Amino acid sequence: xxxxxxxxxAIGCSGRASxxxxxxxxxxxxxxxxxxxxxxxxxxxxxxxxxxxxLDANPGALEAEIARLVATRExxxxxxxxxxxxxxxxxxxxxxxxxxxxxxIDETVVHWRKQECKSLADVVEVAPWWAPQTTxxxxxxxxRPELLRDSQGAFCNGGKGLxxxxxxxxGPSLIFCADKxxxxxxxxxxRQETVNTIGYIVSHDLPLxxxxxxxxxxxxADAAWVHYRDQIVNGVLDKMPDLSSxxxxxxWAERPALWPGQHAxxxxxxxxxxxxxxxxxxxxxYYERAWCKSPASFGVDVDQFxxxxxxxxxxxxxxxxxxxxxxxxxxxxxxxxxxxxxxFFLGYPDVMxxxxxxxxxxxxxxxxxxxxxxxxxxxxxAKLTPHEFGKLLVAQPEFADCMIQHxxxxxxxxxxxLAAQDVLAxxxxxxxxxxxxxTKALVVYARERGTLPPPATASPTTPARGDTITLGKPLVGMxxxxxxHCHEQGALGFFADLDRRPTVTRAxxxxxxxxxAFDLMPKGAHRLSSPQRRAMVSDMVSALGLSAxxxxxxxxxxxxxxxSRTHFIDASRDAIADSAAFHQTxxxxxxxxxxxxxxxxxxxxxxxxxxxxxxxxxxxxxxxxAREQCLTRALDPDLYIVP
Numbered sequence: 122x123x124x125x126x127x128x129x130x131a132i133g134c135s136g137r138a139s140x141x142x143x144x145x146x147x148x149x150x151x152x153x154x155x156x157x158x159x160x161x162x163x164x165x166x167x168x169x170x171x172x173x174x175x176l177d178a179n180p181g182a183l184e185a186e187i188a189r190l191v192a193t194r195e196x197x198x199x200x201x202x203x204x205x206x207x208x209x210x211x212x213x214x215x216x217x218x219x220x221x222x223x224x225x226i227d228e229t230v231v232h233w234r235k236q237e238c239k240s241l242a243d244v245v246e247v248a249p250w251w252a253p254q255t256t257x258x259x260x261x262x263x264x265r266p267e268l269l270r271d272s273q274g275a276f277c278n279g280g281k282g283l284x285x286x287x288x289x290x291x292g293p294s295l296i297f298c299a300d301k302x303x304x305x306x307x308x309x310x311x312r313q314e315t316v317n318t319i320g321y322i323v324s325h326d327l328p329l330x331x332x333x334x335x336x337x338x339x340x341x342a343d344a345a346w347v348h349y350r351d352q353i354v355n356g357v358l359d360k361m362p363d364l365s366s367x368x369x370x371x372x373w374a375e376r377p378a379l380w381p382g383q384h385a386x387x388x389x390x391x392x393x394x395x396x397x398x399x400x401x402x403x404x405x406x407y408y409e410r411a412w413c414k415s416p417a418s419f420g421v422d423v424d425q426f427x428x429x430x431x432x433x434x435x436x437x438x439x440x441x442x443x444x445x446x447x448x449x450x451x452x453x454x455x456x457x458x459x460x461x462x463x464x465f466f467l468g469y470p471d472v473m474x475x476x477x478x479x480x481x482x483x484x485x486x487x488x489x490x491x492x493x494x495x496x497x498x499x500x501x502x503a504k505l506t507p508h509e510f511g512k513l514l515v516a517q518p519e520f521a522d523c524m525i526q527h528x529x530x531x532x533x534x535x536x537x538x539l540a541a542q543d544v545l546a547x548x549x550x551x552x553x554x555x556x557x558x559x560t561k562a563l564v565v566y567a568r569e570r571g572t573l574p575p576p577a578t579a580s581p582t583t584p585a586r587g588d589t590i591t592l593g594k595p596l597v598g599m600x601x602x603x604x605x606h607c608h609e610q611g612a613l614g615f616f617a618d619l620d621r622r623p624t625v626t627r628a629x630x631x632x633x634x635x636x637x638a639f640d641l642m643p644k645g646a647h648r649l650s651s652p653q654r655r656a657m658v659s660d661m662v663s664a665l666g667l668s669a670x671x672x673x674x675x676x677x678x679x680x681x682x683x684x685s686r687t688h689f690i691d692a693s694r695d696a697i698a699d700s701a702a703f704h705q706t707x708x709x710x711x712x713x714x715x716x717x718x719x720x721x722x723x724x725x726x727x728x729x730x731x732x733x734x735x736x737x738x739x740x741x742x743x744x745x746x747a748r749e750q751c752l753t754r755a756l757d758p759d760l761y762i763v764p
Contacts, residue, residue: 198320208716265290310343382506530719693761
């Protein structure tokens with residue numbers, strides 16, 4: 122076992138992923154890789170051999186065979202949601218329900234929430250929402266069916282209402298409380314609502330835009346119950362509808378709405394809308410998953426920041442002078458998007474106020490703008506509802522670029538070749554559907570296997586050791602092509618006169634090098650392919666004019682300091698378990714690697730430990746005499762490293 126782990130560590134540090142593949146484009150390793158990328162599972166040996174024979178006889182069948190893999194439920198309901206949601210498909214979220222505790226009074230089981238009662242005279246019988254045909258006993262002070270809000274106006278389903286010592290109780294039919302089993306079932310149902318809504322849209326070949334705009338969702342009775350609870354909280358319903366006929370497996374159905382335009386696909390699912398605790402956090406997640414835009418503020422000094430936020434207790438919420446933040450230099454590159462976007466979701470407050478929509482705070486009759494890069498980049502105006510926000514969101518070019526990026530990050534581990542990007546852009550424009558896009562990406566992957574270009578060599582630059590660096594023509598050309606469009610005016614306009622004065626400060630060059638090397642810049646349509654990134658990083662290092670040793674270390678760090686690319690953690694664990702004929706009956710436990718996606722999924726020491734633990738678990742049932750052989754087979758890097 123120790124030898125196996127040492128071997129894995131050596132492989133991870135050797136940069137195996139940088140070795141050029143020598144296999145034929147359609148060998149069994151390639152076919153296995155395609156199957157895992159499409160379904161999360163390796164092909165059974167007999168099926169893999171049959172597929173290879175079919176493709177050897179008829180190479181033209183490649184696209185149809187890949188389309189068959191992409192048409193499986195594994196792709197639409199497991200792989201596709203993970204691509205679109207990223208870390209949000211596995212990590213916990215802020216939505217919660219108060220858990221009832223139990224005690225015994227005179228041998229009678231009594232439930233309580235805030236404070237245990239001592240006498241049966243202080244107990245009432247209530248039909249709980251999770252079993253309306255039965256009753257349970259609960260301490261009277263914890264029932265309080267008349268209270269939907271406390272005296273300060275906070276909703277009883279919010280964080281303040283959940284807090285011990287507040288005046289809220291469990292509400293009518295105990296809708297603000299649950300036992301541990303039903304609390305967990307409800308949280309799981311809400312998570313599955315988001316996942317299965319994506320799965321339904323993908324499997325039925327509906328446009329990917331529907332993921333962010335539809336008023337429907339696919340949900341089970343537990344998730345459906347929460348939507349109806351929202352209507353009770355807002356005074357639209359006075360009791361819970363009978364959900365006994367709701368299909369156990371769930372169904373595709375329109376969500377009840379509190380105001381016109383309330384729903385915008387997964388954006389108004391409780392899993393997504395209350396994943397974090399504040400409105401700005403929510404908007405950050407929305408743009409991250411739909412536009413692949415993460416917050417990136419530069420150039421804000423401390424005094425300016427203090428002036429903008431003076432008197433604001435928490436920047437995650439609606440206050441903090443949001444209009445000033447949205448227009449301020451250095452802040453506008455994210456706050457114009459986030460803060461004007463928040464206005465479309467005023468009916469979805471922070472989790473301390475309510476863990477559900479509140480009709481009193483929404484303003485659906487008013488109109489507001491949507492912004493892109495900054496306050497000078499308006500993208501349209503619409504009524505302030507989530508649905509109208511979703512329509513504006515998916516109509517922007519960033520949306521198509523982002524949907525393509527989710528797929529290319531998964532298939533290629535980052536930006537593919539320029540030719541591949543063109544193919545995928547045309548395919549998305551043609552259909553706008555996930556299965557078509559993934560099929561085309563995997564076809565490109567299969568055809569490019571074994572034909573990757575060699576790493577780009579450094580082009581000449583003018584080295585410099587002073588505070589100002591003069592850039593060589595090749596690097597200037599790359600900056601003009603990929604960077605200048607965002608950096609020739611405004612607070613970030615440090616490339617405004619690049620053609621006349623091709624110089625930058627050493628500090629600026631170091632920042633450019635870091636952001637470029639680790640794929641933080643450029644973004645969107647200007648994102649670099651791997652060969653382009655290698656060339657640009659190499660030129661930047663050369664421009665620094667370092668000593669021989671420092672230059673060598675810089676290239677090793679910025680251009681090659683990465684582990685081999687691996688499959689997603691669950692797919693890797695499945696492959697390891699299958700190699701030992703071990704079958705996991707439950708879901709694999711969530712680990713930190715479950716949050717990684719795209720080119721972040723690499724062979725790290727932590728991943729090696731996860732794989733080793735899986736191998737030990739899988740080989741436990743093997744006779745002692747065969748255990749070492751089982752471990753060696755289970756730890757074969759070909760099971761989890763993407764060639």
